Amino acid sequence: MEKTENMNMFRKYVTLRRHEAGVAWKKAKARKMCYLFLAPYAILFTMFYVFPVVASIYYSFTYYNILEPPRFIGLSNYISLILEDDIFLIGIKNTFMIAIITGPLGYILSFLFAWLINELPRWVRSVAVIVFYAPSIAGNCYVIFSVFFRGDAYGYVNAFLMNIGLIDKPILWLINPDYMLPICMLVILWMSLGTGFLSFVAGLQGVDRSQFEAGYMDGVKNRWQELWYITLPNMKPMLMFGAVMSITQAFGVCDVTMALCGYPSTDYAARTIVTHLFDYGFSRFEMGYACAIATILFLIMILCNKAIQSLLRRVGT
Amino acid sequence: MAKKQKKQVEEKPYKKPLIKKRKPNRSIAGDFFLYLFLVIVAFIMAFPIIYAVSSALKPLDELFKFPPRIFAQHPTLDNFSDLFVTMGKSWVTFSRYLFNTVFITFVGTFGHLIIASMGAFVLAKYEFPGNAAFFKLVTVAMMFTGYVTQIPNYLILNKLGWIDTYWSIIIPAFASPMGLFLMKQFMEGLPTSLIEAAKIDGANEWRVFYQIVMPNVKPAWMTLIIFSVQALWNNKASTYIYSEERKTLVYALQQIQAGGIARTGQGAAVLVVVMVVPILIFVFSESQILETMASSGLKD
Numbered sequence: 001m002e003k004t005e006n007m008n009m010f011r012k013y014v015t016l017r018r019h020e021a022g023v024a025w026k027k028a029k030a031r032k033m034c035y036l037f038l039a040p041y042a043i044l045f046t047m048f049y050v051f052p053v054v055a056s057i058y059y060s061f062t063y064y065n066i067l068e069p070p071r072f073i074g075l076s077n078y079i080s081l082i083l084e085d086d087i088f089l090i091g092i093k094n095t096f097m098i099a100i101i102t103g104p105l106g107y108i109l110s111f112l113f114a115w116l117i118n119e120l121p122r123w124v125r126s127v128a129v130i131v132f133y134a135p136s137i138a139g140n141c142y143v144i145f146s147v148f149f150r151g152d153a154y155g156y157v158n159a160f161l162m163n164i165g166l167i168d169k170p171i172l173w174l175i176n177p178d179y180m181l182p183i184c185m186l187v188i189l190w191m192s193l194g195t196g197f198l199s200f201v202a203g204l205q206g207v208d209r210s211q212f213e214a215g216y217m218d219g220v221k222n223r224w225q226e227l228w229y230i231t232l233p234n235m236k237p238m239l240m241f242g243a244v245m246s247i248t249q250a251f252g253v254c255d256v257t258m259a260l261c262g263y264p265s266t267d268y269a270a271r272t273i274v275t276h277l278f279d280y281g282f283s284r285f286e287m288g289y290a291c292a293i294a295t296i297l298f299l300i301m302i303l304c305n306k307a308i309q310s311l312l313r314r315v316g317t
Numbered sequence: 318m319a320k321k322q323k324k325q326v327e328e329k330p331y332k333k334p335l336i337k338k339r340k341p342n343r344s345i346a347g348d349f350f351l352y353l354f355l356v357i358v359a360f361i362m363a364f365p366i367i368y369a370v371s372s373a374l375k376p377l378d379e380l381f382k383f384p385p386r387i388f389a390q391h392p393t394l395d396n397f398s399d400l401f402v403t404m405g406k407s408w409v410t411f412s413r414y415l416f417n418t419v420f421i422t423f424v425g426t427f428g429h430l431i432i433a434s435m436g437a438f439v440l441a442k443y444e445f446p447g448n449a450a451f452f453k454l455v456t457v458a459m460m461f462t463g464y465v466t467q468i469p470n471y472l473i474l475n476k477l478g479w480i481d482t483y484w485s486i487i488i489p490a491f492a493s494p495m496g497l498f499l500m501k502q503f504m505e506g507l508p509t510s511l512i513e514a515a516k517i518d519g520a521n522e523w524r525v526f527y528q529i530v531m532p533n534v535k536p537a538w539m540t541l542i543i544f545s546v547q548a549l550w551n552n553k554a555s556t557y558i559y560s561e562e563r564k565t566l567v568y569a570l571q572q573i574q575a576g577g578i579a580r581t582g583q584g585a586a587v588l589v590v591v592m593v594v595p596i597l598i599f600v601f602s603e604s605q606i607l608e609t610m611a612s613s614g615l616k617d
Contacts, residue, residue: 237614252462
């Protein structure tokens with residue numbers, strides 16, 4: 001008895017689904033034009049963004065060096081990454097250190113400055129936006145920091161510290177592993193007012209003014225209360241977008257460390273996940289191993305994004 | 318809340334200008350310190366860029382002066398002309414690197430703008446099966462960097478035979494998820510009646526796209542252009558391109574800097590050439606870019 005009921009349910013479900021699929025197909029046929037418009041982008045996007053992720057996961061289970069066809073070796077890439085590869089662990093540690101410090105800090109700074117310049121007169125604000133945003137689009141301008149932090153007494157930071165008597169001999173800022181990461185973080189923070197910052201500036205301009213006026217009537221006492229009760233809840237979509245940008249940037253760090261500390265750096269002290277990926281992918285051509293690194297990086301980024309988004313959903317509630 | 322406020326404004330309409338002039342819940346001391354702080358930070362942010370520009374303008378004897386001066390006392394353009402003179406004799410000339418970068422940036426940005434706008438247009442303005450799912454996929458793609466896909470991309474480009482050609486940089490740039498995302502969000506703000514009116518007049522989708530929609534989303538063009546230019550202009554391109562004569566400006570910059578202390582001035586000059594283009598585009602299109610970014614929010 002129950003079985004026939006189940007069967008009926010199942011049949012109903014199938015016919016319903018089939019009907020839905022039929023409707024969808026009809027709709028799709030009527031909208032042929034839409035698919036034609038989307039096709040160029042969709043094809044390229046699949047080819048260079050979706051498929052590579054899938055391929056990367058597939059190759060991560062193989063030994064592949066381009067010359068021979070890939071050979072399936074199960075999980076051993078991952079096992080040797082985590083258990084045997086000490087340099088990878090340094091990379092993970094460095095990447096997380098950089099991400100945990102520069103990610104949230106850069107995000108908060110982006111919002112803070114966007115918010116502070118929001119009430120400036122129009123032209124001052126546009127100049128301020130240019131000044132703050134310029135470092136992140138200035139290309140390789142960060143290499144100028146290697147002049148400031150040069151290891152000999154002619155490096156400006158060394159010269160300055162020696163002049164005021166804090167140190168008596170020059171510090172090898174970019175060669176001594178103790179100083180590498182902090183300097184890289186400084187440079188990354190300098191560049192961190194990027195796309196998220198623009199989004200915040202634009203979003204703050206769009207907050208409805210009447211809400212603030214209503215706030216004065218309801219006794220919002222100072223700018224901080226106004227920020228928490230009125231501005232932040234209004235900014236939620238931009239905050240989400242900015243978070244995505246910050247996280248992606250924070251975990252993908254490699255350009256700055258490679259340019260400032262060298263590649264490879266002394267004792268691998270400035271190695272990150274991405275530089276490790278380059279090392280195995282493009283210097284040693286161990287594509288399977290490199291793909292395992294890429295897959296781990298992919299998982300870290302996606303999981304972190306999901307976690308932060310569910311956190312941000314609670315802002316102002 | 319809103320009702321209450323409305324009532325009060327009706328009773329005492331003269332209070333409104335006071336509120337507009339200066340927000341009543343701000344302390345003067347707070348304002349003063351915050352703006353002082355802003356000025357200091359702005360100076361720190363701008364300093365490396367100012368320093369780079371001034372070193373590019375310094376003649377050789379001033380570059381190594383100690384203690385250093387921030388501004389050049391006798392600014393010259395020697396470093397820039399040196400780029401063409403000294404590197405003009407080398408096997409791959411500086412102008413060649415410049416051409417490579419300009420070509421990659423121009424073609425890549427143009428294609429990206431067209432292809433992403435076409436996709437964004439139908440995603441924003443039409444209902445069709447797969448619409449939402451595809452857009453969701455694009456937003457997920459924004460959550461990881463290009464480094465994740467670099468190795469399979471290399472294999473794909475290798476299969477296509479595009480390794481060591483400009484296309485290995487240009488074609489993947491067409492599909493950058495950020496451009497589609499921003500364009501779609503911005504197009505959603507476009508009134509649907511505009512499109513319907515055009516349709517009643519007998520225009521097909523293609524005409525609606527390039528005669529009605531595209532002219533109306535000009536601010537978003539600039540935004541796509543700045544992000545694409547920034548990515549391509551600063552592209553080192555050293556993983557997909559081997560031949561020296563197809564390498565880019567940023568790569569040349571690294572070579573010059575590796576040339577040691579004697580090339581300091583030229584290095585600074587290339588640095589200025591590299592950074593000036595994205596910054597100038599941004600300066601001239603700031604208001605349009607901010608207009609687009611206002612709709613950049615990620616809704617769920």
